[in-house]
Amino acid sequence: ALLGSRNHELVTAENGEQAVKLYRQGSFDAVLLDVQMPVMNGHEACRAIRNYERQHRRKPVPIIALTASVTEEDRRQAREAGMDGFAVKPIDLQEITGELARLTGASTQRVSRKLASQSGQAPVIDAGKMREMWGSASAHARAVSRFVAQNKDAAAQLETLLQNTHIAQARQVVHRMKGTAGNLCLDELYSVLADLEQQLNGQRTDAARKALPRLQAGMLAAEQYYVAISAQPPTATRSLPSESAKIDLHTLGLLTQKLRRGEMPGNLLETLSQQLPPEVYQQVQEALDNFEPESAAHVLNNYASQLQQEAAPDA
Template identity: 25%
Template sequence: MKFTSQGEVVISARLTELNANLLQLDIDVTDTGIGIPPEKADSLFEAFNQADASTTRQFGGTGLGLSIAKNLCLLMGGTISVKSIPGEGSNFSSSMLLKTSDQAELVKPTIDISQLEILIVDDNTTNLEVLRGQLDLWGAKAIEASSGSEALELCQQRYNDESKRPFDIALLDMQMPEMDGAELGRKLSHDERFQSMKLVMMTSMTYQGGAQEMADIGFDAYFPKPATTSDLFDALSILADDGQALQQAQPLITSESIKTYSTKDSRQIKWPEGTRLLILEDNYINQMVALSTLKNIGLHADVAGNGLEAISSLIQTTANTPHTLILMDCQMPEMDGYEATRAIRDGKAGQFYTDIPIIAMTANAMQGDKEKCLAAGMNAYLSKPIYNDAPISTLISYVCNNKPEYEDAPMPQDDTSTKPNATASTSEQDTPTHWNPDGLRERIYNNDDLFSALLNSFLSDSPKHSEDILKACNELDLKALKAISHLLKGVCGQLCADKLQSLCAAIEQVSLRPIEQVDKHELEG
């Protein structure tokens, strides 16, 4: 971006199937920037080489980016090249060979977007092409306008044509000549003929206006460009549904507010008959939250406290009531998740279960965890705490073979279609909160009985946990310290006790050091 002060940077990709197992991915990056002199182009891909190497150059950088890009392309059996005209811009073209994957995620729409007719308004032809292409992919009918006046004319024509209904949704660009998106939105929202049309403002990231300003004009949603595919899809779903989620959006739908919504369908998933899960989890609180989550999406589950219990449970199940899938905690006493998975794959629980889907659950969320889980024989990986709808898409993939059926049914009375802002994750806050009771209530579907049971269990266990930590610190027993701090970190995460979770994570990090690097005074602190 730094070489393109005006105009645009466009990234385009193409996928070509070379044979049943091999694909070629071509990626072009085209800009309208300063361009590159022909005599400099050939050396651009050499390490520490830039087109402008003078001491007074305007743009910084090490000259390594293109060299790294070239090596990556070559390692993947491809190439990279550049074409450029000084003062007009550059086009970098790259290609690479890829194998087909059996792990591609499928989009699971919550509404039938193919029934929508959407007006997209933008004076930039690239933006129109990108939006139209995405909407076409989802099956929606997209009608384009390159200016505010053209958009008003199209709306007027549809109003006068009795065979057509108004557009369902309009996506408006902010920065347009003559009539910008704000003025167009004001005209549309104040015209009684177009009151049913939902308005979405899309602005460049440098625009300084706020969500409240857009809501006051009459917009229903507000996104910076480029909006992510998931945000756009979710926004269209909420707008088309025109239900509680839209009514409670304050002041309107944004990329931030979408993260606070439940992703559940307004219909319950109809799981295959006889679906029965097994949860391996050694902590009572985590067991209760997992069972509550699964119950609210219509799934029955049994619980085992460690790998040995799980293998015994699997052996005892009859052919009439077999387990369908295993949710496997990785850190457990006696036999952890990795050992248990290897034992199941080796037939220790019976030949019937050697291929059962096993989904890892781990609170570590550290680099290498996913690879370790897959190497042990697990099929998929979920980071804890797992709550609300986080595991649904994964469960659908393995229980329904990517073909979920749905039945029309009301959601449970204690469910809510929106999540309060208080449930924002720790990473989205400046500092961890001591405790977020609203977040916990939302996590367990506002089940008051479960809320009380979780807190009572935690409070009754806390004195023993505190004693165990102090004893491990005093004796420099790092193995015991790791076990108790890891367990508490997961429990605090489930209970939305962010501050305590952060402290437990810090203790766990100390326990992972070589003992000669551990200062007893640090542990006492």
């Protein structure tokens, strides 16, 4: 999810069988298959696609496996099924964008719209990407706050894991944090976690342990960022919608579609913030704070259905 914010056009499927059907009906630059998809898993779907390509003499499409596991056995199974790439969940936007670029031959088009850093290190956040993905600095700050609270003891946890040579578990913790840091546009922290993951992948535990103070510093910088944003006076106070206020149904539809694709709302939610009922707005914000845009779309879809029922003439 969230790939749409990188200007990729997405077509989504509910299960592996539907993914194969969509592939047969269309033309795609790449296919991402979750190996745990229902009805037909990712490996089975990949084999079905490869068989279809051979039968119809179609050029093989690059296929990337998505999995929560990082074992060599998982990679072997993906290769044997005919998959070309491998990505670990939770999705790391920078990593999977690079994988897509490698397989399709396209440029990653990394835009260097970053905050200035006199030290030469990565900035705390990528301000341009944050505005593009989140739209609202306050919404972004809430998500950062939640991330910091959930991972405040990460350095100590990793130290314990490394002391007990639980490298695989440490690698999973770091990869999960790195993916979330990337989605939160926390460039400084992402850089630290990427280096830490590289050390763990190379079984260099001493180097990994030496990087833990940098992780603590990166978490502190993220905390200081959201504290500073939270301390700023709001530019506007959200007022309750009046009885006569009408929701912009076109914008509501655009926002719902965007969230269904797994994208963050950008400025669309801010546009509707004064029109949505408080309980609906709060449910959407809570879903986004938990990185669940599809859940936010479900809330808005239910609200739109309610509006349609209220507008329908009595039978």
